[in-house]
Amino acid sequence: MNVTIRGQTRHYRTVSFDAPENAVVLIEQRLLPHTFKRVKTRNYRETAEAIRSMIVRGAGAIGATAAFGLAQGARSFRGRNLQRFETHIATVYTTLKESRPTAIDPVNAMNALLQEMAKGQSVSEKQDIAFAAATRFADENVEHCRHLGDQGVSLIRDGLQILTHCNAGWLAFVDIGTVTAPLYAAQSAGRAFHVYCDETRPRCQGASLTAWELAQQGISHQVIADNAAGFLMSRGEIDMVIVGSDRVLGRTGEVANKIGTYTKAVLAHRHNIPFYVAIPLSTLDWDLGSGLEIPIEDRSEDEVLGAWGVLPSVKGKIGKRTYVRIANPSSTARNPGFDVTPPELITGIMTPLGIFKPRDLKKLRGKIG
Numbered sequence: 001m002n003v004t005i006r007g008q009t010r011h012y013r014t015v016s017f018d019a020p021e022n023a024v025v026l027i028e029q030r031l032l033p034h035t036f037k038r039v040k041t042r043n044y045r046e047t048a049e050a051i052r053s054m055i056v057r058g059a060g061a062i063g064a065t066a067a068f069g070l071a072q073g074a075r076s077f078r079g080r081n082l083q084r085f086e087t088h089i090a091t092v093y094t095t096l097k098e099s100r101p102t103a104i105d106p107v108n109a110m111n112a113l114l115q116e117m118a119k120g121q122s123v124s125e126k127q128d129i130a131f132a133a134a135t136r137f138a139d140e141n142v143e144h145c146r147h148l149g150d151q152g153v154s155l156i157r158d159g160l161q162i163l164t165h166c167n168a169g170w171l172a173f174v175d176i177g178t179v180t181a182p183l184y185a186a187q188s189a190g191r192a193f194h195v196y197c198d199e200t201r202p203r204c205q206g207a208s209l210t211a212w213e214l215a216q217q218g219i220s221h222q223v224i225a226d227n228a229a230g231f232l233m234s235r236g237e238i239d240m241v242i243v244g245s246d247r248v249l250g251r252t253g254e255v256a257n258k259i260g261t262y263t264k265a266v267l268a269h270r271h272n273i274p275f276y277v278a279i280p281l282s283t284l285d286w287d288l289g290s291g292l293e294i295p296i297e298d299r300s301e302d303e304v305l306g307a308w309g310v311l312p313s314v315k316g317k318i319g320k321r322t323y324v325r326i327a328n329p330s331s332t333a334r335n336p337g338f339d340v341t342p343p344e345l346i347t348g349i350m351t352p353l354g355i356f357k358p359r360d361l362k363k364l365r366g367k368i369g
Contacts, residue, residue: 033212044073051099058172063105067134144280145176147352152182166258167209168244178278253343253358254291265345291340304333
């Protein structure tokens, strides 16, 4: 998407690759919305750490980052011994896979790369194939989001009031985003609507990232406290909820997404408000048979006990980024990063190939193989 900084507008992708330097190029999302900065990870371990520490986050974005990280690891191998190369690739794969366990996109992306790499007859062939396949995955991620806009734009009518949770915009993908795709398409069609961005504690991706994206795009929006959604629903001030997902079980229709998604689904169900989940095909998991099997990431208690922000500006310069403790000094916290929403609370799963009832996702498998 386009980013305007100090009056200058330029198009960026969230994730890209510098082939001559064998480096993954990422937008440093922890600094947003106060500072826009891109960083390079120089090896696969740095790339895995960027995923773990949430320099890059969001299902599609970490999927593309893992794909480029695997290609990066493959390209860094020196020598022609295929057995040693395969051992090296297994280490790279495991390191990247373990960086964020809940999301399925990195696993699906890397599995696709391994399948393609198996066609190579030499180390150099496999290295070239890995880079080409990673680039293809990133490009397909963008196209999936573009098609999501085509599928969902008809849902966005004039005057609609929409609730989002966390960030499933272009920052969470390579470009365009899933939740934001139909919003951008509707804006292009000249429709006027309003978005309420859940702040999404504890990391506040809604307040810092989704709101920043919508402001960059000129879309009407307001940030609300997470606990305000029920009140607005009860007053008829929310007409639709659209969220993203880090893993959708194709066999059951269960949806794993940022903590608090389940709560919003329950509230939407109580108030008869449509609740949609927007995903690319790489977010589908066809293996697990129950949401109870989804690995739920437990994150640092510091995210709950405090918050990051910036100090006041001094002489026109943005203040220093600082962590502030907000909880009782002697208290500890529990911090599950995700929850699972059952299919009966979901109106539809929005995909690049159509909008499906959660339990009808199996129809997709025949289309995508």
